[in-house]
Amino acid sequence: MRDLPVLTGDAVADAATDWPIAEHRVLGRGRLNTFVSDTVVTPDGATMVRDYLTHTGAVGVIALDEQERVVVVRQYRHPVGFKLIEPPAGLLDADGESWLTAAQRELAEEARLRADDWRTLVDYMTSPGCLQESIRVFLARGLADAPRPEGFVLEGEEADMEVCLVPLDDLVAAVFAGRVQNPTLVVGVLAAHAALRSGREADLRAPDAPWDARGAKAARDQELGELEAP
Amino acid sequence: MRDLPVLTGDAVADAATDWPIAEHRVLGRGRLNTFVSDTVVTPDGATMVRDYLTHTGAVGVIALDEQERVVVVRQYRHPVGFKLIEPPAGLLDADGESWLTAAQRELAEEARLRADDWRTLVDYMTSPGCLQESIRVFLARGLADAPRPEGFVLEGEEADMEVCLVPLDDLVAAVFAGRVQNPTLVVGVLAAHAALRSGREADLRAPDAPWDARGAKAARDQELGELEAP
Structure with a gap:
């Protein structure tokens, strides 16, 4: 070569x-x-x-409980014709809302959870040849129940959504088996696995790191x- | 909780x-x-x-040399306004061409390389809320020089493209620092890192695994x- x-x-x-x-x-x-x-x-x-x-951009959350289980939702995604296993995520759609606040809102809306410890896990662009979208994925730990934000109503495919926990290692296995395909899940699970297993967790960027x-x-x-x- | x-x-x-x-x-x-x-x-x-x-769908290639360096190109991506570091990749645009043949063609066209050993590394959808695209990422090893396919001419942003090698660990560090953002690079590098460091390489799926x-x-x-x- x-x-x-x-x-x-x-x-x-x-x-x-x-x-x-x-x-x-x-x-x-x-x-x-x-x-x-x-x-x-x-x-x-x-x-x-x-x-x-x-595209307005988006945020996603890999929320880990104390047993290294990841909070996921199952959501119908019409463009691809699949019900996907996904982390809580959403569009940066509110004027002036910070990226972190948007992620915290999504975790409360979709999973009725809050977290004490937030880090920037990874940033990526979803399809830079045909889409303007960029996504920041946070790692959230120290989970507790939270009320759903006032005035928030689950509509459309979100009304059909189920919230579950999946052990991180089972998600890594599902990625390699081709059984889960959501980009923020795949990126976030592999990044969390690398961070936790390679001792990089303390080096993760702050939630408000430049983007x-x-x-x-x-x-x-x-x-x-x-x-x-x- | x-x-x-x-x-x-x-x-x-x-x-x-x-x-x-x-x-x-x-x-x-x-x-x-x-x-x-x-x-x-x-x-x-x-x-x-x-x-x-x-979207027609796409394939990408994480090509690793014997020193665990990844073949990358730098390519201007107009939708996001960045010149990105990316693995060779391309659309599934030729009638009847297999996914593996498409990936082999892209590796030859963009990097003038071929590979002896091909595995399915990971499959993902790029933005399932607004885009039909799904991507298969291959892991390719046993690299050698190859001629650029006959009749292929680099045009547009590809004419400006540079081919480089980057050590896998430097790419993992760049992912966690937020310095590289291409989705197939981020997914592929984290998956290759997990496969090589967690002893999963022998378990990777065949290149023609169901998709x-x-x-x-x-x-x-x-x-x-x-x-x-x-």
Whole structure:
């Protein structure tokens, strides 16, 4: 095998980058997302067209009890035609709400639980070739019952949702067997497993650690807003 | 904390499920995906509207050399405004091509490499609330140089792509530091780390192991095709 450049340490890092948009079109508007098409100018001066769905971003919670069992819900996901085993999660949909507050709200709404100890477990983008979404996954420990937030009503697929506990090791086995497929569950379970089994738990980032994807999203949203303005 | 039902073993499994579609609309058509809106009938007889992007599905490859270094590319991803560190990956876009053949093609096209040993590392759905996409990630070992497939030309953001090697442990550290965010990289690196460090490598599934998400997709595609027919 030929020699390839080797990247190590802090150089192993994504880079916020924004190639110029020469033309922007709206292909369709949904309730939460807009399907758009941008003609982008590449560094060598060529152009390429990229269609993608805008997205507000989301948070998810791997909530672990004292026996290393993970709180999950079963939820019907129409786009993929599956009822999936998932961690509590939701959209960043309330103006000005912090990421941590959003995660705490989702844990209370979906599982009627609260947690004492919150860490940033992992951040990821869900499908960066066609979707603007980025997700922060928290690790939450020190669980206790909590009331469902006032005024919150379970609707649609959430009305059909069941809350369960699953031992972390059973979830890892289910990931490798291909029996669970939700991205935040797969990412969160593998990250929690690595953190707990490799002694990295104390190194996990604070819940309010910087999240660069949010800055890139805000810049893009402003740019698209200006391009769509009459 | 109150008692919750506990799920263990093989019961930890997603379930293919298809709630009836009462109404189907096309919101917008892109080059590769269609943005659709389905009115879905829930088990209690209510209806809910769900907007989502159709997707052909994809494969990715965690290719490990003999020093446990992972083959990565850096690629501009316009929807998120980042140049990301990613494993070779691509759409299941060729008629009748097997998932494994698609992954082997992507490894040759993007990195000019081939591999002797292929396993199914992990399957996941990227954003099951708004996107139909499912991805199979392979673990590939026994790397050697390969010619780029005949007729293949790097275009757009791929023309700007760099191929590198990154030690697996440096990638795990980058995941926990929030420096890398591509979903197939995050999932694949954490899964490879778990497989190699927990003695699960010999248990990894065969490259042609069943992949239930593909059956659910085929059924949905047929249903949508019939609903869209004049």
